[in-house]
Amino acid sequence: MFERLKDFDPLLYKYLTQEYERQVSGIELIASENYVSERVLEALGSILTNKYSEGYPKARYYGGNQFIDRIEKLAIKRAKRLFNVKYVNVQPYSGSPANHAVYLALLNPGDTVMGMSLSSGGHLTHGYKVSFSGIYYRSVSYSVNDQGYIDYNQVAKLAKKYKPRLIWAGASAYPRVIDYKRFREIADSVGAYLAIDIAHIAGLIIAGLHPSPVDYADVVTTTTHKTLRGPRGAMIMTNNREIIKKINKAVFPGLQGGPHNHVTAAIAVALKEASLKGFKRYARQVVVNAQALAEHLKNEGLTLITDGTDNHLMLVDLTPLGISGKQAEELLEKVDISVNKNAIPNDARPPWDPSGIRIGTPAITTRGFKEAEVEKVANLIVRTLTSEGNSQALAQIKKEVNNLASKFPLFSEEWLE
Numbered sequence: 001m002f003e004r005l006k007d008f009d010p011l012l013y014k015y016l017t018q019e020y021e022r023q024v025s026g027i028e029l030i031a032s033e034n035y036v037s038e039r040v041l042e043a044l045g046s047i048l049t050n051k052y053s054e055g056y057p058k059a060r061y062y063g064g065n066q067f068i069d070r071i072e073k074l075a076i077k078r079a080k081r082l083f084n085v086k087y088v089n090v091q092p093y094s095g096s097p098a099n100h101a102v103y104l105a106l107l108n109p110g111d112t113v114m115g116m117s118l119s120s121g122g123h124l125t126h127g128y129k130v131s132f133s134g135i136y137y138r139s140v141s142y143s144v145n146d147q148g149y150i151d152y153n154q155v156a157k158l159a160k161k162y163k164p165r166l167i168w169a170g171a172s173a174y175p176r177v178i179d180y181k182r183f184r185e186i187a188d189s190v191g192a193y194l195a196i197d198i199a200h201i202a203g204l205i206i207a208g209l210h211p212s213p214v215d216y217a218d219v220v221t222t223t224t225h226k227t228l229r230g231p232r233g234a235m236i237m238t239n240n241r242e243i244i245k246k247i248n249k250a251v252f253p254g255l256q257g258g259p260h261n262h263v264t265a266a267i268a269v270a271l272k273e274a275s276l277k278g279f280k281r282y283a284r285q286v287v288v289n290a291q292a293l294a295e296h297l298k299n300e301g302l303t304l305i306t307d308g309t310d311n312h313l314m315l316v317d318l319t320p321l322g323i324s325g326k327q328a329e330e331l332l333e334k335v336d337i338s339v340n341k342n343a344i345p346n347d348a349r350p351p352w353d354p355s356g357i358r359i360g361t362p363a364i365t366t367r368g369f370k371e372a373e374v375e376k377v378a379n380l381i382v383r384t385l386t387s388e389g390n391s392q393a394l395a396q397i398k399k400e401v402n403n404l405a406s407k408f409p410l411f412s413e414e415w416l417e
């Protein structure tokens with residue numbers, strides 16, 4: 001790997017190789033991460049990165065786009081079919097720019113938006129105070145109840161009181177099914193747009209494992225690199241012709257310049273992979289693994305928000321263990337297990353050192369982990385979290401982690417047919 005860099009740029013070669021080794025020998029449980037196939041990587045590392053194509057197919061500001069047009073149209077066609085939606089923009093550079101485009105398309109600065117609070121599992125771009133969405137717009141947050149579930153009655157009450165122009169549904173750390181119909185009713189009751197961010201669960205939606213938002217949302221956004229298992233990128237989808245016109249204008253020229261054509265091609269590849277039978281099996285196994293992991297963690301004494309999961313992730317409340325999310329993340333990193341610290345509902349601790357961790361199964365499932373391996377993973381996690389200061393125990397766990405990971409390839413063919 002990286003043979004052309006080896007002699008030319010030994011320092012970068014070293015770092016790339018180290019990161020490759022880290023990915024191969026570790027257990028990746030960050031809920032928003034995944035491993036792409038070699039096919040996706042091939043498109044991503046292609047000569048398409050050389051080309052400027054500001055604009056859209058057949059309406060570009062540069063010449064020489066006859067093949068780029070075909071590639072972008074192919075990605076759009078595949079996305080439309082998979083998500084059963086009429087219009088798609090595949091150009092957003094990633095999830096935050098996609099969400100930013102929704103604001104630019106549908107709102108004026110100062111308008112009121114409502115989204116799930118960050119501490120309840122919402123995303124920065126759903127109105128958090130330090131994001132553009134909380135700086136340039138008047139933001140109202142709804143939260144989850146004490147059990148960790150979205151409080152739809154609170155959402156309805158806040159909507160009635162603040163009359164938002166746009167409501168966000170969707171989350172970065174919510175382990176349960178989201179009731180899009182209810183959100184639609186609430187949005188309609190106050191004449192608000194409903195934007196649904198499915199970044200985390202897009203892969204589960206196309207596999208039929210979570211209800212689809214397309215019949216309820218005015219606009220749907222998603223990243224392409226989480227459960228969808230594509231390159232880092234994003235898409236914006238809608239069934240409304242007037243809205244897609246506004247979205248297209250907002251993405252270019254409103255926010256972005258030339259689209260990243262190599263990413264568009266890699267999205268097309270990922271969407272083709274996602275249309276295979278193997279992808280449905282993959283998505284099912286992601287959920288089976290998450291639910292098995294949740295059960296084992298509970299059996300080993302950990303506390304989970306909502307007591308389990310419907311999807312690919314779970315939130316662990318570490319308060320009973322007497323360690324913080326940051327400490328847990330660092331401890332697990334010592335044994336080559338990656339997770340991220342995460343706030344829990346009504347967290348008394350600050351976001352940079354919250355009370356929980358978020359654990360997800362998309363990446364380990366891509367490598368081929370099943371229920372038997374997941375049981376071992378649960379045991380490794382719990383042993384690590386209770387071994388602070390015991391360097392001998394941590395060294396032994398790290399050995400077991402590396403041994404388990406080494407049995408599963410990074411580029412698994414298992415789900416690709």
Ligand code: DSN
Pocket residue numbers: 031032095123172173
């Ligand atoms: N960073 C993503 C996540 O981890 O969920 C959200 O943008």
